[in-house]
Amino acid sequence: xxxxxxxxxxxxxxxxxxxxxxxxxxxxxxxxxxxxxxxxxxxxxxxxxxxxxxxxxxxxxxxxxxxxxxxxxxxxxxxxxxxxxxxxxxxxxxxxxxxxxxxxxxxxxxxxxxxxxxxxxxxxxxxxxxxxxxxxxxxxxxxxxxxxxxxxxxxxxxxxxxxxxxxxxxxxxxxxxxxxxxxxxxxxxxxxxxxxxxxxxxxxxxxxxxxxxxxxxxxxxxxxxxxxxxxxxxxxxxxxxxxxxxxxxxxxxxxxxxxxxxxxxxxxxxxxxxxxxxxxxxxxxxxxxxxxxxxxxxxxxxxxxxxxxxxxxxxxxxxxxxxxxxxxxxxxxxxxxxxxxxxxxxxxxxxxxxxxxxxxxxxxxxxxxxxxxxxxxxxxxxxxxxxxxxxxxxxxxxxxxxxxxxxxxxxxxxxxxxxxxxxxxxxxxxxxxxxxxxxxxxxxxxxxxxxxxxxxxxxxxxxxxxxxxxxxxxxxxx
Amino acid sequence: xxxxxxxxxxxxxxxxxxxxxxxxxxxxxxxxxxxxxxxxxxxxxxxxxxxxxxxxxxxxxxxxxxxxxxxxxxxxxxxxxxxxxxxxxxxxxxxxxxxxxxxxxxxxxxxxxxxxxxxxxxxxxxxxxxxxxxxxxxxxxxxxxxxxxxxxxxxxxxxxxxxxxxxxxxxxxxxxxxxxxxxxxxxxxxxxxxxxxxxxxxxxxxxxxxxxxxxxxxxxxxxxxxxxxxxxxxxxxxxxxxxxxxxxxxxxxxxxxxxxxxxxxxx
Numbered sequence: 214x215x216x217x218x219x220x221x222x223x224x225x226x227x228x229x230x231x232x233x234x235x236x237x238x239x240x241x242x243x244x245x246x247x248x249x250x251x252x253x254x255x256x257x258x259x260x261x262x263x264x265x266x267x268x269x270x271x272x273x274x275x276x277x278x279x280x281x282x283x284x285x286x287x288x289x290x291x292x293x294x295x296x297x298x299x300x301x302x303x304x305x306x307x308x309x310x311x312x313x314x315x316x317x318x319x320x321x322x323x324x325x326x327x328x329x330x331x332x333x334x335x336x337x338x339x340x341x342x343x344x345x346x347x348x349x350x351x352x353x354x355x356x357x358x359x360x361x362x363x364x365x366x367x368x369x370x371x372x373x374x375x376x377x378x379x380x381x382x383x384x385x386x387x388x389x390x391x392x393x394x395x396x397x398x399x400x401x402x403x404x405x406x407x408x409x410x411x412x413x414x415x416x417x418x419x420x421x422x423x424x425x426x427x428x429x430x431x432x433x434x435x436x437x438x439x440x441x442x443x444x445x446x447x448x449x450x451x452x453x454x455x456x457x458x459x460x461x462x463x464x465x466x467x468x469x470x471x472x473x474x475x476x477x478x479x480x481x482x483x484x485x486x487x488x489x490x491x492x493x494x495x496x497x498x499x500x501x502x503x504x505x506x507x508x509x510x511x512x513x514x515x516x517x518x519x520x521x522x523x524x525x526x527x528x529x530x531x532x533x534x535x536x537x538x539x540x541x542x543x544x545x546x547x548x549x550x551x552x553x554x555x556x557x558x559x560x561x562x563x564x565x566x567x568x569x570x571x572x573x574x575x576x577x578x579x580x581x582x583x584x585x586x587x588x589x590x591x592x593x594x595x596x597x598x599x600x601x602x603x604x605x606x607x608x609x610x611x612x613x614x615x616x617x618x619x620x621x622x623x624x625x626x627x628x629x630x631x632x633x634x635x636x637x638x639x640x641x642x643x644x645x646x647x648x649x650x651x652x653x654x655x656x657x658x659x660x661x662x663x664x665x666x667x668x669x670x671x672x673x674x675x676x677x678x679x680x681x682x683x684x685x686x687x688x689x690x691x
Numbered sequence: 692x693x694x695x696x697x698x699x700x701x702x703x704x705x706x707x708x709x710x711x712x713x714x715x716x717x718x719x720x721x722x723x724x725x726x727x728x729x730x731x732x733x734x735x736x737x738x739x740x741x742x743x744x745x746x747x748x749x750x751x752x753x754x755x756x757x758x759x760x761x762x763x764x765x766x767x768x769x770x771x772x773x774x775x776x777x778x779x780x781x782x783x784x785x786x787x788x789x790x791x792x793x794x795x796x797x798x799x800x801x802x803x804x805x806x807x808x809x810x811x812x813x814x815x816x817x818x819x820x821x822x823x824x825x826x827x828x829x830x831x832x833x834x835x836x837x838x839x840x841x842x843x844x845x846x847x848x849x850x851x852x853x854x855x856x857x858x859x860x861x862x863x864x865x866x867x868x869x870x871x872x873x874x875x876x877x878x879x880x881x882x883x884x885x886x887x888x889x890x891x892x893x894x895x896x897x898x899x900x901x902x903x904x905x906x907x908x909x910x911x912x913x914x915x916x917x918x919x920x921x922x923x924x925x926x927x928x929x930x931x932x933x934x935x936x937x938x939x940x941x942x943x944x945x946x947x948x949x950x951x952x953x954x955x956x957x958x
Contacts, residue, residue, distance in 0.1 A: 219899040225710025226742045230899035238711035238898070326700060372702075376715075379824075380810050380844060381859065638713065 222249045326642040328578035329370025330393050331624070333361065334409060334417045335427045335570035337456060337501065340365045341406025348402045352385035353378070357403055363427045367401070367411075369393070375641055387641035393574050394627045394635040394643065413574035414628045424570040428531040429563055432459035432500065433488045435531055438566075439559055440466040446555050447527045447538075449475040453492065453510065454531040455501035462519075463487035476520030476545075478512030500530035507537055514545040521545075527556060533564030573626065576608070576635070578645060580621040591660040595649065596621055598659055604651040609634040695738065697731045707734045707791075714791060715807040719820065722799035730806070733794035737761065737787055748779045749902040761790045768868035771939055772876060778902040784851075785843050785871030788813035792867075806867075809850060811843040813867035831863070831942075839941045841867035845874035852894050852901060852908035856915075856923060856947065857881035862931075863942040873931075873940045881927035881945060888913035915948055924952040 219230045222237045222244070229237035231244040242249055334340065340357060341347075347355040347367055355369030374386040392399050398412035410418035417424050429435050432454030440461050443450050450461040461467040462475045464487025481492035492510045496503025504510060507528040514520035524541040538556065539547035552560070598604040599621055606613050606621065611629035616622040627635075636644035651659070695709035705716040705727045714734070718726040740759040741748070747755045748762055752770060757763045764786035765779035788806040792813040796804055803820040806813045814822050816835040824831045824842055833839045844861045847853040853875070860878040864870035883889065890911040894903035897910075915923075924945050931943035931954040943954040 226738050227710045227745070228742070232896070232899055235897065384848075 220244050220247060220249065224249065325578035325580075325645055326376060327372050328375075328390070328576065328643050328645070329355070329368065330390055330627075331358075331575045331577055332367040332369060332393070332411055333364050333573040333575075334367065334411065334419075335364045335568075335572070336409075336417055336419055336424045337363060337428065338407065338419045338424075338495075340367075340409055340419065341403030345406055346404040348404070349389040349399060350385050352382045354382070354386040354389050354401075357406070369401075370643075383641045387637050387643065390643055391635055391637050394576050394630075394645070395633055396574075396627060411572045411574070413572060413626075415572060416570050417572045426532045426534070426567040427570045428454070428500075429566040430531070431457040432531050433457040433464065435459060435529075435563060436461050436464045436487065437466040439563065440464070440472070441470055442559050442562070443527070443556075444470055444472065446553070446559070448473075448525045449477055450527045450529070451477070451479070451507070451511075452529055452531055453500040453502060453504060453507055453535070455493070455495050456490075457484065458489045458492045458500070458510070460487045460489070474519035475524060475526075476515035476518035477526075478515065480510050480512050499528075499535045500532065507535070508539075508547060511547070514541060514547075516545060527560075529560055529563060531563070532567045533560050533562075536560040574628075575624045576627050576630075576643075576645065577622070577624045578643070580606075580623070580647065594659045598651065598655065599649070603655055604649050604659075607648045607650065609646045610648065695735050697734070699727075705730060707731065709734070709738045712738060712787060713809060714788070716791070716795070717803075717805050717807075718795070718801045719803040720801040722801045725799040726795045726801055726804060729798060730791055730795040733791055737791065741783070741787075748783070749900070751776065751778050761786050764789055764866075764868050768866070768872045771937070772872065775876060775879075776906070777872065777876060780902040781875040782868040782872040784808045784811040785813070785841060785867035785869070788867040789841065808867070811867050811871045812841065814840045814842070816840070831861075833863070837941075838865055839863040840865055841870040843867060843870035843874040845871075845878040847878070847909035847912065851875070852897065852903055854879040854903070854906060854908060855881040855927070856883065856889055856909050856912045857927060857945055858948065859944075859946050860927065860931075861944045862940050864940045869939060873934055873943070877927045877931045877934070877943055877945065880930040881923045881947060883915065883919050883923045886915070886919065888915055912948075917950070920947050920950045923947055924950060928952040928954050 219232045222229045222231050222242050224237070224242045225239065227238055229239075231237045231242070231249070233244050233246065236243040343357055343359060345357045346353045347357060347369060354374050355367055355371070358366035358368050360366070370386055370390045375383050378386075389399050389401075393411065393413060396413045398410050398415070400408060400410050402408045407420050409420075429438065432452035434457075435452040435454070436450065436459035439450075443461060448462075450459075452459040458479065458481060460477060460479060462472050462477065465485075467487065479489045479492060481489035484490050493502035493504045495501060498504040499507055514524075520541060522541055522543045522545065526539040526541070526547055527536070528539070529536040536552065538550050538552040540550045542548050595604065596619075599606055599615065606615060606623055608623065608625040609630035611625050613623035613625045616624070630646075634646050638644060651661075695707065697708075698706050700706055700715075703717075703723070705714075705718075707714040707716065707730065714730075716727070716730055741761055744757055744759050744762045747753075747757070748765060752766055755766070757766055761783075762779065765782040768782035768786060769777050769779050785808070788808040788811055792804060792806040792815060795806070796815050800817075801815070802817050803822070804815040805822060812822075812824070814833065816822060816833065818835055821832050821834040824833075831842070833842075841864045842861065843864075844859050845851070845853060846857045846859040847855065848858060855878045857878040860874045860881065862870040862874040862877065864873060889909060891907035892910050893905045894901040894908045895905055897908065901908075924947055927945045928943075931940065931945065934940045935943070935954055945952045945954075
């Protein structure tokens with residue numbers, strides 16, 4: 214067996230020997246095939262990634278004449294190398310033209326001690342009480358926030374979990390945040406609640422069960438939305454739902470359009486007219502209940518309240534996944550019958566209005582004074598310039614929401630950020646790519662480090678302090 | 692090559708970084724800025740001082756006379772531990788914390804200060820001040836009256852390699868360097884030799900210039916039967932008790948897969 218080649222890193226005075234594929238003592242520099250690299254090469258984002266083109270590695274040596282100036286390419290901070298704590302300019306201050314304006318993009322990897330993620334989980338299942346502790350691998354990493362429409366919110370991370378608790382808590386929090394930000398799956402448990410597997414852009418898995426679709430609304434709401442479309446096509450509609458099952462003839466939405474009584478009887482706790490709780494137990498059947506045969510929730514039909522032979526009944530689940538059509542026989546028992554063509558579109562409409570259930574992960578962090586000083590010599594000028602919308606802030610090239618008020622506190626949907634863009638330092642804290650884009654004159658007015666501005670083509674050809682490796686994300690072909 | 696870097700964190704702690712060293716420093720009281728200046732000044736030459744004697748520091752202690760003050764702290768911390776493989780590198784993190792703390796409070800003495808070097812922490816406390824830390828079993832509070840001024844944690848999951856399988860061994864001692872080397876050696880002694888659930892690799896395969904050379908370091912520990920966990924922990928606790936009897940450490944908390952042992956036991 215031959216020993217892997219080891220080489221010497223000169224990024225700091227320790228001058229570690231690093232084996233191929235390993236990092237040095239700092240975990241920041243690595244040996245990749247005999248070359249010392251920052252753990253991520255500088256990444257250039259092609260705006261045409263929006264078209265869904267595949268991510269392609271790019272090597273400066275194979276530059277094919279594709280012009281990198283202009284609106285198509287954003288210089289991202291992924292792999293720029295951090296200057297933290299900054300008393301020197303950010304690693305890349307790149308001059309390029311956007312729409313005829315000489316623009317300056319300042320790119321740096323920012324260490325966010327003050328950071329976390331806000332997670333939205335599309336599910337109607339109760340994940341846990343508000344403020345309940347959320348754990349990863351047994352360590353407290355956050356808490357349950359509010360329930361929102363059809364979804365539940367978690368707040369994970371934050372400086373108290375990262376650095377305010379035990380070493381294990383900080384490390385576990387950092388690990389979980391890093392995985393979530395890099396679009397990997399993380400299993401979370403809620404004290405007194407559920408276990409949920411969260412992955413950005415993917416369906417949540419609650420207590421081992423994958424949530425596929427978000428329902429339009431509860432059974433009652435579905436009745437409200439579709440009652441007028443059913444009028445005349447069918448005599449009774451039951452929308453089966455684990456939360457609130459709706460019955461159109463009894464429901465207020467039916468009453469206002471003079472829907473006649475049908476003598477139907479639902480086995481369950483009536484809440485208000487046409488709305489029933491607990492028609493069954495929760496499960497994998499109709500509308501999140503354990504029902505396989507929907508007729509089991511119906512009692513005897515009452516002739517004195519309007520039941521008659523030939524009465525047409527539609528039963529449908531809140532997601533439109535299940536639907537069945539029945540006609541009452543002479544004994545006032547529902548017999549299954551083929552779904553009339555006229556009714557099918559309303560069932561399809563329910564299904565169409567159900568959106569895929571997803572987990573959404575928003576990274577949230579604040580850019581502090583030291584980070585801003587890597588960009589300009591007067592940090593507050595940068596803050597004010599961002600607020601005045603003169604300087605654009607992006608994370609890994611993705612647009613951010615900036616919170617009003619003091620400082621530069623931003624949120625970004627991690628699915629908009631290229632894969633593997635987030636890193637960490639053992640502080641523990643997350644490292645995120647951060648870019649400030651401003652036109653050159655304004656940058657100089659901000660007190661920017663104008664002496665170290667380089668052209669985009671120079672950065673692409675010669676790279677930064679560590680390696681000329683750059684890659685274009687998105688296609689770079691003509 | 693990058694120079695030492697410093698930054699004030701938003702909560703007024705100081706972050707110093709150079710190569711593999713990250714220090715988080717806190718000072719209470721009106722002398723904070725003066726202390727931070729002193730810390731930055733001392734930190735400027737920490738790494739270069741160590742690097743100059745690195746090859747000797749990676750060898751078990753011989754009769755080397757180290758000229759760098761941190762190297763001397765490291766040598767002093769490992770000196771009492773004969774009969775077991777250890778190099779001064781086992782004390783490097785704690786010794787850096789001790790040195791920067793000492794430099795920081797030489798001219799201006801604040802009521803409370805600490806230097807946290809990746810979990811190996813040097814403390815200064817006076818009056819009614821106390822320092823709170825969390826361990827796998829309980830919160831640790833150190834008051835000014837107590838003699839502990841160093842806290843260190845070691846385990847196979849940490850940044851340095853371990854010969855043992857402890858998830859974490861936290862040690863309180865009079866200095867961070869002493870706590871550091873003790874935590875390393877106690878964590879090494881928490882072991883179940885030859886157990887199939889434990890994966891190991893030569894240290895040199897992971898880090899070519901590791902002071903541990905070809906010694907096998909732990910890379911993964913699968914679930915262990917409760918009896919093996921207890922046996923491994925008691926092996927570590929015995930080493931810890933011995934260190935306590937000899938006056939090197941004040942307290943140790945050992946944890947492995949949910950079980951913990953404490954030395955001394957009556958705490």
